[in-house]
Amino acid sequence: MTTSKLRFDAVYKAYDRNLVLRGVSLDVQEHEVVCLIGGSGSGKSTLLRCANLLEEINAGQIYLNGESIIAPGVHADRIRQRIGLVFQSYNLFPHMSVLKNITFAQQIVLRRSRSEAERRAFELLERFGLSDKARAFPDHLSGGQQQRVAVVRAMALDPEVLLLDEITSALDPVMVGEVLNVIRELKTLGMTMILATHHMGFARHIADRIAFLEGGEIIEIGPPAQLFDAPHDPRTKEFLDRVLASE
Amino acid sequence: MNPDPVEAPRKLSEAEIEALLVRPSVWKRRDVQRSLLIATLSTVVLGALIAYVLSESTGWDAVRRSFLSWHHFQEAMPRVWDGFKLNIKIFLIAEPIVLVVGLLLALARLSRNPVLFPIRAFAVFFIDVFRGAPALLVILMLGFGVPGLRIEGLPREPVFWGTVAIILTSSAYTAETFRAGIESIHPGQRAAARSLGLSNVRAQLHVVLPQAIRNVIPPLLSGFVALQKETSLVSAIGPLEATRQAQIYAGTTFNFTSYLAAALLFAAVTVPLARLTDHLLVRSGKSRASGGAV
Numbered sequence: 001m002t003t004s005k006l007r008f009d010a011v012y013k014a015y016d017r018n019l020v021l022r023g024v025s026l027d028v029q030e031h032e033v034v035c036l037i038g039g040s041g042s043g044k045s046t047l048l049r050c051a052n053l054l055e056e057i058n059a060g061q062i063y064l065n066g067e068s069i070i071a072p073g074v075h076a077d078r079i080r081q082r083i084g085l086v087f088q089s090y091n092l093f094p095h096m097s098v099l100k101n102i103t104f105a106q107q108i109v110l111r112r113s114r115s116e117a118e119r120r121a122f123e124l125l126e127r128f129g130l131s132d133k134a135r136a137f138p139d140h141l142s143g144g145q146q147q148r149v150a151v152v153r154a155m156a157l158d159p160e161v162l163l164l165d166e167i168t169s170a171l172d173p174v175m176v177g178e179v180l181n182v183i184r185e186l187k188t189l190g191m192t193m194i195l196a197t198h199h200m201g202f203a204r205h206i207a208d209r210i211a212f213l214e215g216g217e218i219i220e221i222g223p224p225a226q227l228f229d230a231p232h233d234p235r236t237k238e239f240l241d242r243v244l245a246s247e
Numbered sequence: 248m249n250p251d252p253v254e255a256p257r258k259l260s261e262a263e264i265e266a267l268l269v270r271p272s273v274w275k276r277r278d279v280q281r282s283l284l285i286a287t288l289s290t291v292v293l294g295a296l297i298a299y300v301l302s303e304s305t306g307w308d309a310v311r312r313s314f315l316s317w318h319h320f321q322e323a324m325p326r327v328w329d330g331f332k333l334n335i336k337i338f339l340i341a342e343p344i345v346l347v348v349g350l351l352l353a354l355a356r357l358s359r360n361p362v363l364f365p366i367r368a369f370a371v372f373f374i375d376v377f378r379g380a381p382a383l384l385v386i387l388m389l390g391f392g393v394p395g396l397r398i399e400g401l402p403r404e405p406v407f408w409g410t411v412a413i414i415l416t417s418s419a420y421t422a423e424t425f426r427a428g429i430e431s432i433h434p435g436q437r438a439a440a441r442s443l444g445l446s447n448v449r450a451q452l453h454v455v456l457p458q459a460i461r462n463v464i465p466p467l468l469s470g471f472v473a474l475q476k477e478t479s480l481v482s483a484i485g486p487l488e489a490t491r492q493a494q495i496y497a498g499t500t501f502n503f504t505s506y507l508a509a510a511l512l513f514a515a516v517t518v519p520l521a522r523l524t525d526h527l528l529v530r531s532g533k534s535r536a537s538g539g540a541v
């Protein structure tokens with residue numbers, strides 16, 4: 001058996017006494033794209049934040065390339081660089097230009113020289129149609145452009161896995177398209193990704209596997225065709241009926 | 248410029264649009280002139296009214312003689328100015344220290360690392376004490392109290408202890424200003440910085456603090472104004488700063504114009520600072536209204 005790229009092993013996470021993840025286990029293979037779907041509060045964001053070590057888990061294990069990322073002595077900052085995270089609310093740094101947003105962590109975390117960091121930044125900006133925005137400040141960009149910059153910022157650190165948390169939820173429909181194109185492009189590049197999303201159509205199209213979460217548990221996981229068209233669990237079916245009816 | 252209301256609205260020519268973009272103020276010039284005129288008129292009228300009422304009231308002459316004597320103003324000014332140099336010196340020494348100590352206190356207070364608990368507790372205690380106590384009290388306590396201890400190696404000059412007292416109280420206030428600024432930064436900013444692999448300290452230094460400090464520049468400047476005025480309190484323990492000089496002059500001549508001289512000197516420093524604060528506040532308000540960062 002090959003080791004999976006990212007692996008969650010019975011992960012439990014509670015905020016105070018509120019148990020939000022109840023023994024989540026998930027294997028993500030290299031180059032695989034897994035979509036997390038599920039209602040509000042089902043734990044999608046929490047799962048991604050735990051993988052990025054922004055939250056501490058209460059029990060369980062998380063492995064990157066077969067090595068625990070939460071064992072004592074692991075350099076958490078180093079792990080965060082290897083597992084990129086993009087937020088729903090972009091969280092670009094408003095006091096820095098787009099270019100600086102993308103280069104400054106490279107210089108500090110990867111110790112790249114400035115020219116090296118800028119070369120990498122322009123390479124990515126160009127690929128995602130943003131090269132004319134390098135000198136702009138975030139608040140002069142549209143939401144879609146800001147979110148694409150946020151993806152570029154995460155990608156510039158050459159992460160091994162990219163986590164995307166509902167990165168289109170704050171956008172209007174036109175901009176959703178341009179951001180989804182970015183994800184499509186990342187998939188063709190072979191990026192390993194986990195994305196939480198509300199776009200069932202897009203999830204079906206982009207994902208290798210879909211995981212349905214409810215109440216902090218993965219209720220069902222499988223290829224899109226199976227999960228969407230022939231869900232095994234009645235809870236999955238009920239969720240899909242509800243969501244697809246409102247779409 | 249002022250089209251006849253009956254006329255159908257006319258579209259602007261390219262040249263007019265160009266002119267508009269180069270100098271948009273042209274359109275408003277008439278309005279500006281009008282409001283300037285009105286403001287001047289109303290000021291003159293009000294001023295005349297006040298002058299009339301004052302000059303008619305009994306006792307005005309006495310007031311003018313003891314508070315507004317040009318002769319005593321000229322006499323007192325050089326001494327008061329001499330004292331004022333000390334106020335400026337205290338301000339210039341204290342303010343940078345206040346900014347640094349205030350920032351460190353705020354960071355200590357906001358630290359979440361359990362190892363730093365004693366430091367956090369100290370910061371809370373320090374801020375509570377020195378924000379709660381009147382500045383004058385602290386000045387008296389340090390200025391008279393510490394030299395009285397006769398501890399070897401400690402300076403004895405009242406100016407030194409007065410400055411220390413001012414630094415302590417102002418730092419406590421400034422710490423709270425910085426804390427408000429840091430807390431105003433959305434937690435997503437820190438999360439984003441951490442998610443890129445930056446350490447806690449780096450995230451604070453490169454992402455949170457630059458934004459936080461920019462947000463609190465106006466209240467910090469207000470603190471500058473307050474500190475500049477507080478320097479006059481050290482007069483209570485002896486140093487011959489402007490207020491003390493004015494007091495001495497008034498004490499020997501029984502004329503109070505020297506206080507006016509001192510007040511004018513303070514105003515000459517604090518009023519521009521206050522205007523700058525207003526200006527920055529308006530600007531930040533505007534850019535916030537348009538959804539931009541300050």
Ligand SMILES: Nc1ncnc2c1ncn2[C@@H]1O[C@H](COP(=O)(O)OP(=O)(O)OP(=O)(O)O)[C@@H](O)[C@H]1O
Nearest residue numbers: 015018020038039040041042043044045046047166
């Ligand atoms: N920082 C926090 N402190 C306390 N409770 C939290 C915190 N973050 C999330 N929660 C709780 O954890 C649960 C799961 O939240 P999470 O954000 O992971 O859900 P989600 O699936 O991402 O939902 P959504 O689709 O609305 O984004 C919710 O009940 C939420 O209230």
Ligand SMILES: [Mg+2]
Nearest residue numbers: 044045046166
């Ligand atoms: Mg979420």
